[in-house]
Amino acid sequence: MKRQLIVAGNWKMNKNLMEAFTLASGVLVKAKKMSDQVEIVLAPPAPYLHTINSMSKDTAHVNIAAQNCHFEPNGAYTGEISAEMLHSMNIAYVILGHSERRKHFQENHEILAKKVSAAIKAGMKIIFCCGEPLEVRASETQERFVLQQLEESLFHLTEVEMKQVVVAYEPIWAIGTGKTASPAQAQEMHQFIRKQLATKYTPKLADACSILYGGSCNPSNAAELFAQPDVDGGLVGGASLKPEDFLQIIQARAKQT
Ligand code: 13P
Numbered sequence: 001m002k003r004q005l006i007v008a009g010n011w012k013m014n015k016n017l018m019e020a021f022t023l024a025s026g027v028l029v030k031a032k033k034m035s036d037q038v039e040i041v042l043a044p045p046a047p048y049l050h051t052i053n054s055m056s057k058d059t060a061h062v063n064i065a066a067q068n069c070h071f072e073p074n075g076a077y078t079g080e081i082s083a084e085m086l087h088s089m090n091i092a093y094v095i096l097g098h099s100e101r102r103k104h105f106q107e108n109h110e111i112l113a114k115k116v117s118a119a120i121k122a123g124m125k126i127i128f129c130c131g132e133p134l135e136v137r138a139s140e141t142q143e144r145f146v147l148q149q150l151e152e153s154l155f156h157l158t159e160v161e162m163k164q165v166v167v168a169y170e171p172i173w174a175i176g177t178g179k180t181a182s183p184a185q186a187q188e189m190h191q192f193i194r195k196q197l198a199t200k201y202t203p204k205l206a207d208a209c210s211i212l213y214g215g216s217c218n219p220s221n222a223a224e225l226f227a228q229p230d231v232d233g234g235l236v237g238g239a240s241l242k243p244e245d246f247l248q249i250i251q252a253r254a255k256q257t
Contacts, residue, residue: 005257007038008040010067011043011044011045017047020045027042028062030247031250032058036060042064043093044064046068049086052064063092064092065093066086066095070115070118071114072118073118087123095129096119096126098129110152113156120157124164125165127165131174134173163205166210169193170213170235174216176238179215186213190230194206218236219248219252222252223252223255
């Protein structure tokens, strides 16, 4: 089974309006000339979603992701954005379960399970993030930790729904630290996640599910990470803010097909 290769850029809370357009244009100009074997996903801050989605409309292998959504479709939730709204804007993906949302916005398993259901119900695809903190890695219990994240917030989905999910393994100790998981560590966890998907759903579904690595992914380490059989692409933070670096990471993914 040939899985969809994906390189996604999570811009987090960075770039003002002009900078965001410059970054998006810089990526799109080059992306248009690239082969479509790698799906490119851009996750800009919410205020820029609509315009950047329009800018990317004529490049079929580029999709846009929101960085968050609320679990209710509408209502008195000042400041929030629903999956229904995102879907009405033709935004393809929403990132859920990011460790920064878990840490700074108290998003626990239960809230995330509700967000996951809401996004699927609205017709969106999900990039679901999981990954352990340093102390869990130090105690060698990372597999149990990640399995719990999957079981509590994702595995309530049906098999049909689960096909709309991309999993991103982002060890917290590697995010924004310059400390990347070794290719062997990434492969080990990605293989473990795929095994859990096979057990919970079917080997066919597990085989078709794209699993991305995130955490200090950059042009110098991308190729060896992507060379691992279960690493289908990357969820890139810091390096996605520089068009040249992000494009090099996409090229590294394209070369490993
Ligand atoms: P960095 O690539 O900056 O480590 O961030 C990774 C990340 O959190 C992507 O969602």
